[in-house]
Amino acid sequence: MGATTSRPSCSCCSCFPDCGARRFLRMLGGVVCICPCNGRSVERDQTHLEGEPNSKVVKGTVTSCGTDYGWIEDCVFFSRDAVIGAMPLHAGDKVLAFVEEDPVLHELKATEVCPFTEKELQEGINSKIQDLSVCVSNVNQNIIYIADEYYFFLDSISKAILGFMPYEGDWLDIEYSVEQGSSKIAVHSVKATQRLRLEEVCVTSIHRREGMLNHTIFFTLDSLCLPLGYTPVVGHVVSVVIVQSIKPNYNWRAISMTPVVRPVEGAGPGNPSSLLFLYQ
Incomplete structure (x- = not known):
């Protein structure tokens, strides 16, 4: 059906x-x-x-x-x-x-x-549902493993509501029920434990597919949402959305990044060159 x-x-x-x-x-x-x-x-x-x-x-x-x-x-x-x-x-x-x-x-x-x-x-209408803050231990395509014990399948609807693809080390708040006799759980709601938006942070390093912002926030190009045609470079000033995520020496991961633009003198509706990209 x-x-x-x-x-x-x-x-x-x-x-x-x-x-x-x-x-x-x-x-x-x-x-x-x-x-x-x-x-x-x-x-x-x-x-x-x-x-x-x-x-x-x-x-x-x-x-x-x-x-x-x-x-x-x-x-x-x-x-x-x-x-x-x-x-x-x-x-x-x-x-x-x-x-x-x-x-x-x-x-x-x-x-x-x-x-x-x-x-x-x-009152126990749905006593089978439990809630938990948990760290993602591994990700294999759309299968999310948590606490090295349980796993769940992240379908397209849940992923759209969450707003990003989880990554190893991310902290999630989930509501779930356990499937009897299985390590698979049914997830009914999922969100980032902590999620923040930061304006005008600097790309401070990039090595292969990973990078840093302000020396304190890490990102991976494989899981980063970027505007079409944009690639971050060291020195770029960007706005980012970050989530709580554990990696040696770091506690935050950027999930989306947008280059910062500012109007300059002489700006006008018909003058596209009047926008100054802070990374240029």
Whole structure:
């Protein structure tokens, strides 16, 4: 079964806040939940999702919200009619969502969004889910090994929400459940333990495929997001996004880098030469 563009929901059920949250949370734990709504039954479990390779249940935070639409983690779009419940969502609300990836455009869209509270988690609705801050011990293609004991597969939707490809030594905060009798874990949310943006730092060294910023932040060209056509050189001044990552003598890794430009005297809309690249 391929990815679908719409799903039946419990939006007509008088008890939708509890019903919707419980259904989503039990799905994350791998437990089938059948929720009667207006004479219909909605049944979702991990088996159904495995048949839809471009779909995933994710947990996240609403980062912006307009009258008729909003964004989860700044990268998952949802429309008003996808929200289960009458109460409007606001920035900062915690939600569970069915997220689908457009196989051509690789854009993420939530087809169903349900708010929930941490209290619901604490009351054991989804007691199988655990959270952990952990260091990546190895990466083999899209398989991420953590703590030399467990591993998980980073699918395209989770990678898009995370915003970068993990690297050995990176610290991640994950919510997961353990697959019984296996060292493989099912990850339900993942983010960098610490993530910062720095303006105007200097490339201080490059050796083969690795380099340093301000002598304190390391990067690898194999895992660094760069503007098309740009290659960093020693002395360039750049803006970077960094994550907490452990390497001998260093605690931060740059995951993206953009050269800094500044307007100079005589700048004007029709004068492209009026931009001064700080690395030139």
